[in-house]
Every structure is written in structure tokens, then in C-alpha cells.
Amino acid sequence: MLSLYLPILVILLAAAGLATIIFTLGVVLGPKNPTAEKALPYESGSPSTGARNVRLSIKFYLTAILFVIFDIEAVFLYPWAALFRRLGWMGLVEMTLFLTVLVITLVYAWKKGALEWEK
Amino acid sequence: MTAADMLYLAPLLCLVAGGLAIMLVDAFAPKGPNAQRAELATLTTVVLVAAAGLSVALWMKGSTRGPEWITSYLATDRVALFFDVVICGGTAFAVLLAGGYLREHEMERGEFYPLVLFSAFGAIVLARSTDMLTVFIGLETMSLGVYSLVAFRRTSPRSAEGALKYFLLGSFAAAILLFGAALLYGATGHTDLAGIGAAVKSGHADTRLTVIGLLLLLVGLAFKVSAVPFHQWTPDAYEGAITPVTAFMSVAVKTAAFAVLLRVLVVAFSDPLTASVSTGWPAVFAALAALTMVVGNLAAAVQTSVKRMLAYSSIAHAGYILVAFVALPSQGESAVTAVLFYLAAYTVSNALAFGSLILIGSRGREAVSYDDLAGIGRRNPLVALPFILGMLSLMGFPPTAGFFAKYYVFSVAVQAGGGMVWLAVLGVLSSVIGAYYYLRVVVFMFMKEPKEGQTIAVPMKSGYVVIALILSAYFVLRMGLAPGAYLEWALEAAKRLV
Numbered sequence: 001m002l003s004l005y006l007p008i009l010v011i012l013l014a015a016a017g018l019a020t021i022i023f024t025l026g027v028v029l030g031p032k033n034p035t036a037e038k039a040l041p042y043e044s045g046s047p048s049t050g051a052r053n054v055r056l057s058i059k060f061y062l063t064a065i066l067f068v069i070f071d072i073e074a075v076f077l078y079p080w081a082a083l084f085r086r087l088g089w090m091g092l093v094e095m096t097l098f099l100t101v102l103v104i105t106l107v108y109a110w111k112k113g114a115l116e117w118e119k
Numbered sequence: 120m121t122a123a124d125m126l127y128l129a130p131l132l133c134l135v136a137g138g139l140a141i142m143l144v145d146a147f148a149p150k151g152p153n154a155q156r157a158e159l160a161t162l163t164t165v166v167l168v169a170a171a172g173l174s175v176a177l178w179m180k181g182s183t184r185g186p187e188w189i190t191s192y193l194a195t196d197r198v199a200l201f202f203d204v205v206i207c208g209g210t211a212f213a214v215l216l217a218g219g220y221l222r223e224h225e226m227e228r229g230e231f232y233p234l235v236l237f238s239a240f241g242a243i244v245l246a247r248s249t250d251m252l253t254v255f256i257g258l259e260t261m262s263l264g265v266y267s268l269v270a271f272r273r274t275s276p277r278s279a280e281g282a283l284k285y286f287l288l289g290s291f292a293a294a295i296l297l298f299g300a301a302l303l304y305g306a307t308g309h310t311d312l313a314g315i316g317a318a319v320k321s322g323h324a325d326t327r328l329t330v331i332g333l334l335l336l337l338v339g340l341a342f343k344v345s346a347v348p349f350h351q352w353t354p355d356a357y358e359g360a361i362t363p364v365t366a367f368m369s370v371a372v373k374t375a376a377f378a379v380l381l382r383v384l385v386v387a388f389s390d391p392l393t394a395s396v397s398t399g400w401p402a403v404f405a406a407l408a409a410l411t412m413v414v415g416n417l418a419a420a421v422q423t424s425v426k427r428m429l430a431y432s433s434i435a436h437a438g439y440i441l442v443a444f445v446a447l448p449s450q451g452e453s454a455v456t457a458v459l460f461y462l463a464a465y466t467v468s469n470a471l472a473f474g475s476l477i478l479i480g481s482r483g484r485e486a487v488s489y490d491d492l493a494g495i496g497r498r499n500p501l502v503a504l505p506f507i508l509g510m511l512s513l514m515g516f517p518p519t520a521g522f523f524a525k526y527y528v529f530s531v532a533v534q535a536g537g538g539m540v541w542l543a544v545l546g547v548l549s550s551v552i553g554a555y556y557y558l559r560v561v562v563f564m565f566m567k568e569p570k571e572g573q574t575i576a577v578p579m580k581s582g583y584v585v586i587a588l589i590l591s592a593y594f595v596l597r598m599g600l601a602p603g604a605y606l607e608w609a610l611e612a613a614k615r616l617v
Contacts, residue, residue: 002325029229104142104143108146110144111147112146
């Protein structure tokens, strides 16, 4: 049964081999003529300024977590909406329960001050 | 799918609804240093007792055959209900201990209680799961809560270290388990345990893939029950976590992991192809059990911290339970009964031991090492009493719950005969090492004096801890003096599984 997967392995190897060949050819055959402009990270934009190691506020972590929770959970609404009629009343009840849990989460985050930037 | 069907899920729904309600109570509770704190520990205990009560009611109702849309993912049989009660009970002990501990050490935060409830929910899903999908969901739901609970003492580096180790190794183990499940699906075409079992039995499954998948699955679960050599995270996580969380992990989390191990092996891999005593998983379990008992007991004997000793002792106890697993193919329901009884007895004994350790310390003077216990028995005999009982039960001294638990496990191994007898002998021998370090606690409490200049542990005063100790002491003695009723329940549950 595993032999079914053999073509996938062949394709993987072929893809890796082809990529290696093309990049190697580019490195070996391509002319190299570096100038100051070409060495810039982004050739045609404005020159970058400031330090690389900018510190981000730890508060972003909470924002990111809240985003993940509400954004990803909202994705579940789409399949339900697509099958709204077929799922019938039971689907509606289940979705209401699901949304209730989400609302409780929102209320909790709100009351705990997770939505306030300055405390 | 009807409302009556939902009744079979009542204990689970109760925990979720309770957890959400407590989140809201905590969010709306008045804040400020002088505000009246909500008694969240009491509320949480009520929710857990209600969930356990619903399970008992389902047990009494007679037929436990649930509708297929539930049983194809979550079991509704008596084994499931038995584990519901053990897990809810163990969690309730941990919550009561936390009620006293968090207040005494001034780290009371409302998040603790919903996290514990959702973890207990995950533990019950795991213990009930009859499909690889629910195994994984239950495992992750349980573990995510526990990871954050281990890090609950946020300012302590030890706590962070323990939590990070547990998290990294735990995620790794979950990935291995998932890989095993994927291979089993590839080999048999099923994710449900019954389907995997049928495919293995019919001989259609690819044998090599099945065996590799089973082994990977066992590695993932052996990590959760902290069997040697998958135990390295245990001492650090147990020591870094606050003591009530340690109690929760050693009781509810471990029980759930053993429950799912039991179900997976009995339902999916009882075919002689995989359950042959010499070449199947029983041989693997014999090696695991022997290693776990010996390493756990030897390591526990050399510890200077009582909490770390209890961590290694929980590893050693996992080894004793694994002995009964070896006897599963030949002894069937009496082996399952031994496992169920052991887990129930271990839950109450461990709650008693950790509760006593909590009771002995107070703010700023938490009792952790043996030296902290010095002389406490002469200064406060009443405080030392539950600790002695807990140690005797973990040691397996009659007439305590621990004695019968060990007795049944080892007698099952002896009845299985053949190569299994040496496992029982090894178990008894390593229990003797256990007697050394358990009795050492008693020696320090009664026969040593605190060193010059050492801070003396002062027992805390907390109704919560006292209630937890009285209840667990009651069950330790009750199961030790008259184990008949509990054994019958365990047997009743085991009959349906095998």
C-alpha cells in the first residue's frame, strides 16, 4: 500500500534536484559585478534608517493572542453558513452555543482589562 | 440527536458550564486590596462534585449504552463513569488544597480555578475517548491548562523552568503520539479504536505499520504517565509547580493518561498479533514497569526535598500500575479491576500526602525539604498525623488503601504466572526501598530537632486544607478497612470493557 506514495517521493526528489541544478548554474555561470547600489538590501527604495533591533512592547502579545482567538474561531462560521439549511435547527443551536462561549470570552477579556493599552 | 442524548454528556457539560460561569464571576468580582474575595474554591468544588454526582446518577440509571454519535467518539460505559468520579474527586481535592494554599501564600488569582476545571474536562475527554481524534483533543485540552498551571508562580524561576520543560517535552510527546495515530490510520484505514481493533483482527492491516504506530502511541502516553525512560520532566515540573498543582498533576492527569492507555490497549490491540505476551506490547510494558519501579524508587530514596521525593514516588507508583497492564491479555477483567482500584486508592493517598505537606508550611515558611519537617510531630502532633497516614498508604501498609491497591496489582501479576512472577517480586522488592524514604518523613517529624538558626515551619490555618485532609483520610482508611464495595464497583466497570 505504501507503494502508492512512491510517485510523490519521485516528484519531491525531481523538484529538489531541478532547483539545485538551476541555482548552481546561476551561481557558477552568472557574471558578478557588485556596486554600492546593488549591495543595498532593497535597491530601488529609500535607504533604510534606524537600528535593526527595535523593541516591541510586550503588550502586543496580548493583542496577538486575542486576534488568534477571535479571528480563527470566526472561521468556523463560514462552513456553517455554507451548510446553513442542511444543518437545520440543531446547527443553529450548536452555533449559538459556540458564539455564547466566544461572547463570554470577550466579556472576560474586556473586564480583565485586556483591551486597554494604557493601564 | 436529541436532548435526551445529551444526558450522557452531562458531567462534561457541567464542567464546561461551571468553568465559564466561574470565569465570569472572577471577572465581575470587586477588585482592590480590601475587596471581599469571591470564594472561587468553594464554587469550583461544587461544580466538580456536581459533575461527579451526575456520573454516579448515570451509573445508577442502569443502561449505560449511549447513542452511537456519542459512543463513536466518547465512551459512556461504566469504566468512563468510574474515571469521571476519580478525576473529578482528585481535582476537587487539589482545588480545596489550592483554596487554602493560594490565600496563605498571597497568590490568589481567579484564573486558577477555570484553568483547573478546563483541564479536568480535558482529562475526562481523554479518559473517555474511543477515537484517536478525541484522544488528541482531550490530551491537548488537558495539557494546555496544566502547562500554564505549572507556571502559576510567575516570579519564580524554578516554576518557569519546570513549565517550559514540561511544555517542550509535552508538545514533543504529543507530536509523537499524533504520528503514531497517523501511521495506525495509514495501516488500518480507521481512526476509531474499535475500527482499528477490527482491522488488526481481520489481518487486513499492514503489520509493520501497525506495530510502529502502536509503539509511537505508547511513547506519547508513557510520557504522560511519566514511565521511565520518559520521566525526565517529572521532578522539575512537580517541584517547580505550586503544591496544589503538583497534587492535581500527580492525581487527575496521571489517572486520565492511564485510563486512555487502558482503553486503547483493550479495545484496539487485544488481538494476539499485538498482545502476545512474548512479542507484543505486554513485553514492552514489562520492561517499562521494571525500569519505572526500580529507577523511581532508587531516585526517590536519595532526594533531600520532600516534594521531589513525592515526584519520584509518583513515578514509582506508575511502575506498579504498569505491572497490572502486563497481565491484561491473560487476566482480563481482574487486571482492569486492579488498575481501577489502584488509581482510586492512589488518588486519595496522594491528595493526603500533598495536603499534609501544604498544611505544615505557612507564608514565607513553606515546608519543602526533610529538614523543614524536623520536630513538627512533637510540636504539633495533630498536623503530623495525616502525613503519617498518607506515607503509610503510599508505602502500602495495611490497613490503608495503598495496601490493597498494591496487593491486587501484584496478585494479578502472580496469577498471570510464567514470566510475570519476577515482575511482582521486583515490585515487592522495590517497595521495600519505598518504605525507607516514606518512613524517613516520619523519622524527621518525630525524632529530629530543627538545626540551630533554621527557620521553623509553622503550620497554616485553613478550613479548606483541613476539609481536604479529613475527606482523603476517610477514604484512605475506608478503602483500606473495607475495600469490598470499591472493588465491586471497579469489577462492575471492568466487566463491560473486556
